[in-house]
Amino acid sequence: MLSYNNTRLEAASDNMADEWSESLQATLNEALDRYFGLLRQELNERLTKEFTAVQEAAATRAAERLAKELATAQEAAAARAAAEAARAVRSTAESLRLAVCRIRSAASFTEVGAALLETAAAHCGRVALLVHKDEMLAGWRACGFTGEGFSDSWARFELPLREAPALAQAIETREAVVALALPEHLSPALIQLFGLTADQKAYLFPLSLRQGVAAILYADGVGSVNSVQAAALELLGAVAEASIEALFSRSAAPPPEPATGRLELSWARPTPRAAPSDWDALSPAEQEVHLRAQRFARVLVADLQLYRAQEILEGKQAFNLYGRLQDEIDKSREAYHRKFGSTSAASIDYFHLELLRTLAGGREELLGPGYPGPMVE
Numbered sequence: 565m566l567s568y569n570n571t572r573l574e575a576a577s578d579n580m581a582d583e584w585s586e587s588l589q590a591t592l593n594e595a596l597d598r599y600f601g602l603l604r605q606e607l608n609e610r611l612t613k614e615f616t617a618v619q620e621a622a623a624t625r626a627a628e629r630l631a632k633e634l635a636t637a638q639e640a641a642a643a644r645a646a647a648e649a650a651r652a653v654r655s656t657a658e659s660l661r662l663a664v665c666r667i668r669s670a671a672s673f674t675e676v677g678a679a680l681l682e683t684a685a686a687h688c689g690r691v692a693l694l695v696h697k698d699e700m701l702a703g704w705r706a707c708g709f710t711g712e713g714f715s716d717s718w719a720r721f722e723l724p725l726r727e728a729p730a731l732a733q734a735i736e737t738r739e740a741v742v743a744l745a746l747p748e749h750l751s752p753a754l755i756q757l758f759g760l761t762a763d764q765k766a767y768l769f770p771l772s773l774r775q776g777v778a779a780i781l782y783a784d785g786v787g788s789v790n791s792v793q794a795a796a797l798e799l800l801g802a803v804a805e806a807s808i809e810a811l812f813s814r815s816a817a818p819p820p821e822p823a824t825g826r827l828e829l830s831w832a833r834p835t836p837r838a839a840p841s842d843w844d845a846l847s848p849a850e851q852e853v854h855l856r857a858q859r860f861a862r863v864l865v866a867d868l869q870l871y872r873a874q875e876i877l878e879g880k881q882a883f884n885l886y887g888r889l890q891d892e893i894d895k896s897r898e899a900y901h902r903k904f905g906s907t908s909a910a911s912i913d914y915f916h917l918e919l920l921r922t923l924a925g926g927r928e929e930l931l932g933p934g935y936p937g938p939m940v941e
Contacts, residue, residue, distance in 0.1 A: 693782070699725045745765065
């Protein structure tokens with residue numbers, strides 16, 4: 565009986581030992597798993613941080629390298645651009661120098677005009693010369709126009725100055741004018757002949773001779789990559805003016821010209837359209853006052869034509885130009901009389917005459933019933 569009990573006790577003891585061993589092993593495994601898990605997590609975090617730091621350092625170095633390369637490339641591009649600009653400036657300067665020499669070496673008005681057109685063509689798309697005489701503009705020669713029959717049409721082209729306000733303004737102010745290619749600015753005839761569209765610009769450079777403008781150099785950017793180089797054209801125009809003056813000053817008579825295709829310029833001293841009856845008795849200073857008054861009046865009316873074309877059309881249709889443009893006309897009248905109302909030109913209201921001639925076409929009834937009429941002392 566005792567032996568049986570001992571056997572059972574030993575068996576129970578063995579079972580407990582096995583269970584305790586298994587439990588201890590499980591606890592140990594769990595502790596080890598937790599430890600290694602924390603170790604792996606810490607290792608991953610450290611590796612991630614170190615890898616990120618390595619990446620950031622590499623990115624910083626790459627960014628610095630790229631920045632240096634970009635700066636070097638920009639400096640090289642700037643240097644190339646500066647060199648190209650310098651070459652372009654030298655080329656332009658040399659081109660202008662040769663052009664000036666070409667114009668100054670001309671021996672006649674015709675040669676001056678031809679040289680001006682040929683040299684100006686290098687600084688715009690198309691260029692043409694219009695001769696001014698007796699309130700008319702006439703086509704002479706042109707460069708860059710390719711339409712069939714254009715040369716013949718241009719040689720026969722004539723344009724009343726009153727139909728082209730922008731050209732009239734250039735003549736009156738003796739300053740370059742830039743105008744949109746609108747019929748009310750350049751005239752429908754000129755726009756049609758040149759094939760211009762409303763978004764294109766016309767550059768007008770007056771050529772002055774003695775007391776007036778002898779011609780207008782027209783330029784546009786049609787067919788040109790660099791558009792219109794206005795400064796260069798103004799320079800060439802000034803050289804042509806000086807050359808023409810020099811040719812005229814050499815002799816009381818104009819220099820000899822070829823039989824055909826010659827450039828005829830008017831250099832007589834202008835007389836106002838409505839000159840005083842004793843015009844010849846006036847002193848040169850008094851005559852100049854009358855001429856300046858007339859030019860100023862024409863500038864004022866040309867401005868109205870340029871910027872109030874629609875109102876002018878409506879006023880003509882309603883036979884009431886003054887009613888449609890009263891504010892603008894009154895301001896212009898005031899400006900005119902403030903400038904010339906107390907001068908020797910006060911005996912003739914040139915502003916009224918210009919309104920009547922240019923805006924109303926000589927028809928006084930178009931000015932309207934409210935128009936106050938001329939203001940004279």
